[in-house]
Amino acid sequence: MMFSRIMDEIAGAVAEAAEIPAGEARQTIEMGRFGDLSSRAAFVLAKNKKENPAKLAQEISKKIKKPESVEKVEASGPYINFFFSNSAFASILSEILEKGEDYGRGSRKKKKAIIEFPSVNPNKPWHVGHLRNALLGDSIARTLEFNGYQAERMDYIDDLGLQVAQSLWGFLNYDSEPAGKFDAWLGEQYVGIAKRFEEEKEVVKGVRDTLQAMEEGDNQIAAAARDMAEKCVKAQYQTAFDFGIYHDVLVFESDIMRTLFEDGVELLKQSDAVFHETEGKNAGCWAVRFPPDSEFGKMENPDKVLIRSDGTAVYTGKDVIFHLWKFGKLQDKFRYSPFIDQPGDSTAYMTSPEGEDMEFGGSDRAVNVIGVEQKYPQKVIVQVLNKLDFAEEAEKLHHLSYEHVALPEGKFSGRRGTWVGYTADDLLEEAREKVLERIKLDVPEKERQEISKVVGAGAIKFSFLRTSSEKRITFKWEEALNMEGDSGPYLQYAYVRTKGILRKSEETPAAEAIEFSQEEKQLLKRLTQISEVSARCGRELAPHHLAQYALDISTDFSRFYTTSPVLGAESESVRKTRLAITRATSIVLRNTLNLMGLECPERM
The missing domain is CATH 1.10.730.10 (Isoleucyl-tRNA Synthetase; Domain 1)
Structure with missing residues (x-):
């Protein structure tokens, strides 16, 4: 950009006059306090020479050979100020007109950034808190794309959670005649089922049995759960489209468990950082032990279990496996099929037992847009990746945490249904x-x-x-x-x-x-x-x-x-x-x- 070239020219002139390296001189250039641009080079020299920075600024300004883009150079206190020529401003203006919508855009990088958002449970509509997540994720994706990254907009769908099991049980046993927008209808039904789950033993048993069948897979209940989740997310995406928000790929937890999980567990077990507990309350589990001087090592139990004794993964274990895939450390065995056609002639794809090989994942940078209440679990994932000798990946994993949203009437709870009437729609x-x-x-x-x-x-x-x-x-x-x-x-x-x-x-x-x-x-x-x-x-x-x-x-x-x-x-x-x-x-x-x-x- 023209403005950057002008800054480089000025930095070169400062470096020559102040007799400092060009890179060091460039770091002293900032938007002008008293001119169009200013240099703090006098501060740098003053520390070394033990002299008055204002006096040094006067001396340096007199030595500077003005670049063609600069009309005047003068010192003001410890700052060296540069005033652009009218032709420089005209050149800046011409460049903006010439580049148009590409003005300010970064050069294309051969790097991919995965932005995961909003990951709303597939049994309810978006409320205003979910909307904040989605808007943050969308803006970050747009910005990283503008900066030159290949931005991959990813949505993680937890179709094996307890909330989905409760909704499915209600759908199969209580009410299976949707009315209106499916996500809103399902969300209101869930509120009633969640209340019954807290009070009625037979509902607890029915939901637990449903969840077990969902986790086992390859049965009618698991198929019904997937179908219900897809219908709900498609309804949620109508909300997304109204806000101009689109995705590239949806990753379902059920597909993670049936496609990546075994390879991920084997990779974890092969790591020197993961050990098999043989005694105590974690006997039979695979865990990571943090050193005593680390943030987590100071806790009463510094061992972080990743794999339970029955071979199932805790949330941290599943998340670590998922992020190893995101960074291309696990072979992509997912297959993908079209999920929904989006405005603007784009298609969002989903992981699917039937489908085709496609190039998703394998990221150079990963951003998770997740609420502030998940700050600790996200830190744990980073620390576990470090322990597994994936320090570079740990450094490139970012948690964009956000606080709650409320209307003057108060905040919202999905289980209690206080979002009803306050959805994004x-x-x-x-x-x-x-x-x-x-x-x-x-x-x-x-x-x-x-x-x-x-x-x-x-x-x-x-x-x-x-x-x-x-x-x-x-x-x-x-x-x-x-x-x-x-x-x-x-x-x-x-x-x-x-x-x-x-x-x-x-x-x-x-x-x-x-x-x-x-x-x-x-x-x-x-x-x-x-x-x-x-x-x-x-x-x-x-x-x-x-x-x-x-x-x-x-x-x-x-x-x-x-x-x-x-x-x-x-x-x-x-x-x-x-x-x-x-x-x-x-x-x-x-x-x-x-x-x-x-x-x-x-x-x-």
Whole structure:
């Protein structure tokens, strides 16, 4: 990118003048405190020379040979400040227009990142907590893809869990006539069965027998469980599609147990780090022992059982095996078949006893989007991988943890059914209704409905993503739909404003080396930061940086628009250049909103 080249040129000039290595000089360059870019090189020299950094900054600034892109160099206190030439700003602007939606995109890497989300149990609809998981996973996948990774969106389906057994028992013995959306119907049925499970012994026995048959497989109950799980997930995916969320592959736990499990157990047993317990309460089990000075070694029982004495795996054991497959350490014996056709002509595939070989898994990086309550189990997986001498894989396994979501009325529980009326579907429907009430445009009803869908979903997405994932969210409509700022609709409207300005002119935007104002320079510098912000977001797994960046762009564009008339500019060259700045803003703002999954309407 042009901005990076300018930074490299300045770093080279600083290195020569300060007599420090180029790499070290590059690390001192930052967005300008008093200029367009600044260097902290004087601080570095001051530590070694024991001299005043402000005095050194003055000396270095006088020695610097200005690159062509720099108009002026001056010291201010301990900082060396660089002011770009008008031709440099014009070049930056031209590059944005030329690259369009590819502006800021990282070079293609020969690396795959698996992002696992949202992994909702296949017996209920998504509630707002699940939605936060899905939106985080979707944004991270989009961002890693933008940064050059091959992003594989994976959904883990726990079709062998107790909750699914309870739902299946109820389906087979209590009520098998679904009404309405299947996941919502199944979820409400589950609430009743879960209550009976706590109170009635015959229900407990029936559910336990059902679960045993599911785990054994190759019987009618196991087939019914798989069929019910698939129907539920397909209904959940209708919710996903309404939010613009798609997947590449679904991995069912039943297929893990019947395809990968034996190979995984053998690999674990062959490891020197896994030993066979011969006495005590863990006799007959295969476990990992953590050293006394480790985080887990200080616990009362430092042995972590992976395989029980009966040959079955505990959750940690199954998770370790699954992640060994993710990183390509177990042969991919899965077969895959189409699961569902998604909008945009893509297909989500699922693991299946019948199917074809396909290239899933074998990742260079793995991200698990899982609630904060799973922080300890996720740490255990990392530590076990380290003990198994998979240190590189352990380092590349990341847990994106997130806190709960609540409405002002309170939080949700799947078992107690407190989510009823507060599903992701309910939230989106209410958003559409509220947006429809506010649409003042005289447009056909079909367009009104489309605007309400895009803006309503955008309001929810931004409200969920603008907050750091470690912080709890209390969702409030008055904040989500606020048109004055800090909301999805505010950002979508900023984009619409750029498009409206461009529609009013028949001239072609062109970047010329005019005398750029401070507001124009500030906006252009902001637009160059998209690659830096997206890289940070991918590195830290933190989409809230994108949210703040989009707000900063909108704020800077508002200042530019207020101080720099576009259509009424004083000359043709200024007018075309300001049209180009408006076009560049629409490009970068759209790219940024897309990384959060927000669509950009043409009119609002």
